[in-house]
Amino acid sequence: MSSRFACLRTARLAARYPLRRRYATTASDFVRIVEVGPRDGLQNEKQSIPVATKIELINKLAQTGLKTIEAGSFVSPKWTPQMANSSQILEHILKTPPAASHPITYQWLLPNVKGLDNFLSIWQAKAGGNNEYPTPPPSPGGDAASGAGANIHEISIFTAATETFTQKNTNCSIAESLQRFEPIMARAKEAGLNVRAYISVALGCPYEGPNVNPHKVAELAVSLLEMGADEISVADTTGMGTAPKTAELLKTLSAAGIEKSDLALHFHDTYGQALVNSLVSLEHGIRTFDSAVAGLGGCPFSPGATGNVASEDLVHCFHSLGLKTGVDIEKLSEVGEWISYEIGRPNESRAGKATMAQARKRVA
């Protein structure tokens, strides 16, 4: 892209979304993986997972080449008890030297001002509220552009495309959830934090059925971007998404004027369609995908929904297409095997299991 065109485009976006700061990938052969295993992956586990295991998981993931890790959430412990020790995880990350050779962006999910207060009280005390933001943030596949090796912290907010899911998940209506976000957004921007916004049940709702109106998703995405969100993660919480539905949703989002680079896609694999839907999204120009190592996951407020698409499966698939993720599939597969063993659940990543089998054969 010529610099003149880049300037014009930036000006146009700045006019449309005045508060936001872009952090999308730019190289078309680079795919950014947002590893959500430590938060979305673990939040639904019934047994209490020791904080040390969570920290070890995050540290191991940070050494696989991943650059963005969703590390925990500041939600009500009455609603999601598994995430109750996220503050300890944040404290640990802030007081230890970076675990990886490159800076990691850590994301923290929160639903309200109380969650933000809890996050800020730790982050501002320990990090002095200094993110040392690189502008633009982490370059596709590269380490150098991210500067001095300081990790970056950002927050995520979440709403949903149906009223029933929003009530079940956050005890408020969609409109009320947007109202809750306004002070969060203002304070986050003041503090220099990027804000990601999730839209759950975008391709099917456990309470209202599989036919979620894509125009509702687009309307919400536009509102969140206008409010200042830096990225929208469009979530197929139930895994009810199919290739045609995904294509229709992406076309609707484009028709609403939303740039592909403003979007991340977040697939769950309940019906085994997550990779297909990822490929449809890839063809549509999406270059940011959420996934969880070993296919961990399931939302406590989406009965029957299973895990996120496995990070190993996504990475294997993207590499097979000649795309770059910066992730070492073998190291990632080791982490998948390790965490599955630690928490006593099957490793749901087929690529992860196959990669480990090949690695063992090589050594034998």
Ligand SMILES: CC(C)(COP(=O)([O-])OP(=O)([O-])OC[C@H]1O[C@@H](n2cnc3c(N)ncnc32)[C@H](O)[C@@H]1OP(=O)([O-])[O-])[C@@H](O)C(=O)NCCC(=O)NCCSC(=O)C[C@@](C)(O)CC(=O)[O-]
């Ligand atoms: C939004 C609320 C808080 C409303 O819940 P509420 O019960 O209406 O809240 P409240 O304001 O009445 O407060 C009730 C109690 O919670 C406390 N409280 C209130 N807020 C906080 C907070 N932030 N952190 C810690 N404590 C908090 C508050 O202090 C009070 O404590 P008490 O006085 O009774 O001792 C609640 O519904 C909630 O926490 N919901 C989050 C549920 C959740 O974690 N869902 C999973 C994440 S979303 C997801 O997984 C989907 C996603 C993102 O992955 C994408 C996809 O696949 O769809």
